[in-house]
Amino acid sequence: MISFVLAAIFSVRPSPIVDLKVMDNPNDEGGQIVLKWEYRKDADLSQISYIQIMRIDKMGTAPIVAEELKPTAKRYMDTDLKNGHPYRYFIRVWFKDGSYIDSAISPPVVPEAQWLHKDRIAALVILLLYGALLIYYLKKARKGERLTIRPIAGLQAVDDAVGRATEMGRPLLFVLGLGTVSDIATLAGLAILKRVAMKAAEYESDIIVPCFDPVVMAAAQETVKQGYLEAGRPDLYNEKNVYFLTNDQFGYAAGIDGIIMRQKPGAIFLQGAFYAESLIIAETGHSIGAIQIAGTSSVTQLPFLIAATDYTLIGEEMYAASAYLSRDPNSLATIKAEDWMKIIFIGLILVGAMLETVAGLTGNKSWSFIKTFFAGGAQ
Amino acid sequence: MKREIPLLISFIAGTLIVISLFVPHPPFNKMEETLNSWYIIVSGFTFILGIDSLLLYNWDKIRRKSKDWPFALTVILSFVVTLVWGIVSGVRTGHIFSTNSTFRNYFYLYIYVPLQATMFAILSFFIASAAYRAFRARSLNATLLLITASIIMLGRVPLGNAVLIPVLWIAVLLIAWVVLLEIKATTSASTRVGYILMLILMVVIAVPLTKFLYGNLSAATDWIMDIPQMAAKRGIMLGLALGGIAVSLRIILGIERSYMS
Incomplete structure (x- = not known):
């Protein structure tokens, strides 16, 4: 005990902690302070037992141990602090011989909430740019200017698929995948469902929609009903054909496979978010000779669907489906704005790649400004 | 309203x-x-x-009594049995998935889990049949896909390097055959010249390519996955992100209303 006290009092060792930086955590709702520090180059870390982050809530009061860390730590974030209140910190280094050394006390730091997430400025710029392009094309559309987008084979085949199934006297099967109603892929699938339902009503065909999620089921029922209404055949709408199947991934796949094998639909639409069950469903559909039109935002499932189905809407094509099928000028304006954004991105990627090459060759990091701007906090 | x-x-x-x-x-x-x-x-x-x-x-x-009604009966019976068994087991043991719960030990572990595993296992057969159709060397694109996929598959298995030479030469002969068929089928003179140049290029690079891959199969696989594959994937993802913004704005601004009746 005496040696411990003497060691603490008469220690002449300098603190192994240098360059202690204490700052308010950026881009948060407040209540958080970040500490960063380095160890002296000549410090023997093997002699350190642990370090303590010491917080002084009020000058003149005893410091509080905020956290105990291993001697390899170089960063700590103190949380649950009071916004607008100043805090000071220092680091206490405990050695294996039982002695300790304190670092210098930091100046007071006040945690605060921020009004702008600075790491997301690039995303905000993209959104504003997109918004400006959208307003421009919406104005054009409202003036009656004709907006055209490229033909999408998978969407052109929708009417043919419905017609083929009708000729064969078979129902249509529409699978919305495993997504919930908050997934954009599911919403895009619902837009395609409306068009298919309209055509089914026109041709007096049955459309079966087994759902994975009850909320999606409710939305799908409304969508199909609206499709039949718009086609002028509300009498043909059968709510029982849009039903909940199961909330289990492979149970859903098994259920869909059963429907395919028993009811032998003439056309199968796989539109939504799909995972490992995509190929199980698509291959079963192929085995009965149904025409299949798939579309998903799941990049990993796209190769399976391309291999197993007749037409595949690749990602954004699916998102463009409702605009493409409805030909609504306002919806087409969003697609035109999207296309221009894509051109801007391609330009940025090319310029960025060139600048990165220059930065790599010259060793001057200032050439990487495009990368730095878009990487934000990810860097 | x-x-x-x-x-x-x-x-x-x-x-x-x-x-x-x-x-x-x-x-x-x-x-x-x-x-x-x-x-x-x-x-x-x-x-x-x-x-x-x-x-x-x-x-x-x-x-x-419509067609296949016994399946419907099976669904309802399964639903009732699962619900009742789950509730009774949960009440008796305190938690439906406790170690002495009969629901967990008999129903979940010996019925539900094997059924799920069975469905998942079927996937491997479907992958084989879909891959067969996708890789059938019917066109130049499909043949290029077959060769790339062969390199990736060989690079990902321990025996890949040992069987590389015969597999690669079969692939080269296959592509040559397809290109010859394309030359025969095409009517455009410029396309025919393009195919002939491609055939010559293939003959010239076949031996050095095999030699290169023999020592660097793993590196070549990584390159295909990291550069061309990743570039294509990121292109799709970029389109998805922009498309997602477009759909979201359509919904927020009330332009997209297909989900409402």
Whole structure:
């Protein structure tokens, strides 16, 4: 005990902690302070037992141990602090011989909430740019200017698929995948469902929609009903054909496979978010000779669907489906704005790649400004 | 009003979520979390709708003795047995998945899990049949896909390097055969010249390519996965992100209304 006290009092060792930086955590709702520090180059870390982050809530009061860390730590974030209140910190280094050394006390730091997430400025710029392009094309559309987008084979085949199934006297099967109603892929699938339902009503065909999620089921029922209404055949709408199947991934796949094998639909639409069950469903559909039109935002499932189905809407094509099928000028304006954004991105990627090459060759990091701007906090 | 109120709700909820992405300050910081909690509560209640729909659909089939009605009966029986067994087991043991729960030990482990595993296992056969159709060397694109896939598959298995030479030469002969067929089928003189040049190029690079791959199969596989594959994937993802913004804005601004009746 005496040696411990003497060691603490008469220690002449300098603190192994240098360059202690204490700052308010950026881009948060407040209540958080970040500490960063380095160890002296000549410090023997093997002699350190642990370090303590010491917080002084009020000058003149005893410091509080905020956290105990291993001697390899170089960063700590103190949380649950009071916004607008100043805090000071220092680091206490405990050695294996039982002695300790304190670092210098930091100046007071006040945690605060921020009004702008600075790491997301690039995303905000993209959104504003997109918004400006959208307003421009919406104005054009409202003036009656004709907006055209490229033909999408998978969407052109929708009417043919419905017609083929009708000729064969078979129902249509529409699978919305495993997504919930908050997934954009599911919403895009619902837009395609409306068009298919309209055509089914026109041709007096049955459309079966087994759902994975009850909320999606409710939305799908409304969508199909609206499709039949718009086609002028509300009498043909059968709510029982849009039903909940199961909330289990492979149970859903098994259920869909059963429907395919028993009811032998003439056309199968796989539109939504799909995972490992995509190929199980698509291959079963192929085995009965149904025409299949798939579309998903799941990049990993796209190769399976391309291999197993007749037409595949690749990602954004699916998102463009409702605009493409409805030909609504306002919806087409969003697609035109999207296309221009894509051109801007391609330009940025090319310029960025060139600048990165220059930065790599010259060793001057200032050439990487495009990368730095878009990487934000990810860097 | 039937259309305006849902549109207004969509606009307010969508706008708040967008704002919360850029503004970390309260009250926006908890906005997404709060709205998601509301969604979870609402979706919990919709399960009642889902069960109602499932039971009515199948009961209707049984009542009308329609084709395949025994399957509908199986669904209803399975539903009732699972529900009753689960409740009884949960009440008896305190938790439905406790180690002495009969529901967990008999139903879950010996019925539910094997059924799921069976469905998942079927996937491997479907992958084989779909891959066969995709890789059939019917066109130049499909043949290039076959060769690339062969390199990737060989690079990912321990024996890959040992069987590389015969597999690669079979692939080269296959592509040569396809190119010859294309030359024969095409009517355009410029396309024919292009194919002939491609054939010559193939003959010239076949031996050095084999030599190169023999020592660097793993590196070549990584290169294909990291550069061309990743570039294509990122292109799709970029389109998806922009498409996602377009759909979201259409919904927030009330342009997209297909989900409403």
